[in-house]
């Protein structure tokens with residue numbers, strides 16, 4: 001996989017960059033198997049109600065562990081892109097599988113990830129997410145929506161929306177009418193890298209097709225976290241061999 005200077009400029013201008021074919025069809029198939037029958041997802045799944053009360057289900061962990069999720073999170077294809085886009089050494093923060101299931105997956109309200117993570121004590125918004133599509137993501141099944149360039153706004157005030165954290169609704173009206181909304185339709189195996197201050201949301205999945213994804217989140221190693229409990233690792237994210245995911249075949 002090759003990340004060009006243009007990708008980096010696009011990331012800086014827009015707050016995100018989409019790379020296709022990062023994971024192969026076989027690697028995606030193995031991850032889907034781990035979603036459907038793996039221990040980690042089964043043990044860590046919980047729901048977070050959206051504004052209408054519909055559950056957006058996800059499985060989330062902070063430990064890298066030793067399974068297919070760790071292999072993907074330490075893949076050089078992801079880690080090297082993360083380091084280039086962050087512009088510095090990265091530490092693993094957390095992994096999560098978003099289970100936006102057919103006909104039931106709830107919405108995610110407009111938010112910046114740093115709206116959540118500021119409250120976890122991260123000093124700077126020097127964090128990044130790598131969102132890997134496991135199913136085809138379309139407007140119909142609730143693909144991610146982003147507001148292009150919104151990471152330049154800085155951190156907005158957030159409050160409770162259902163059981164989620166959402167950006168200030170009054171300010172969102174003006175922001176939505178000012179910035180371009182992009183529906184990020186994705187093929188399985190594509191990865192969207194996005195800045196922690198990029199505003200994003202997704203609609204409920206009322207379609208007959210699942211829209212599952214795996215999101216790998218990283219903090220800049222030199223970005224301090226307040227408090228006793230460190231949710232981000234305090235060491236550089238290890239880098240595995242390129243073929244590591246295939247050992248789970």
Ligand SMILES: O=C(O)CCC(=O)C(=O)O
Nearest residue numbers: 098108113144201202215
């Ligand atoms: O999966 C989605 O649709 C939204 C994910 C998201 O907003 C997040 O992980 O911060």
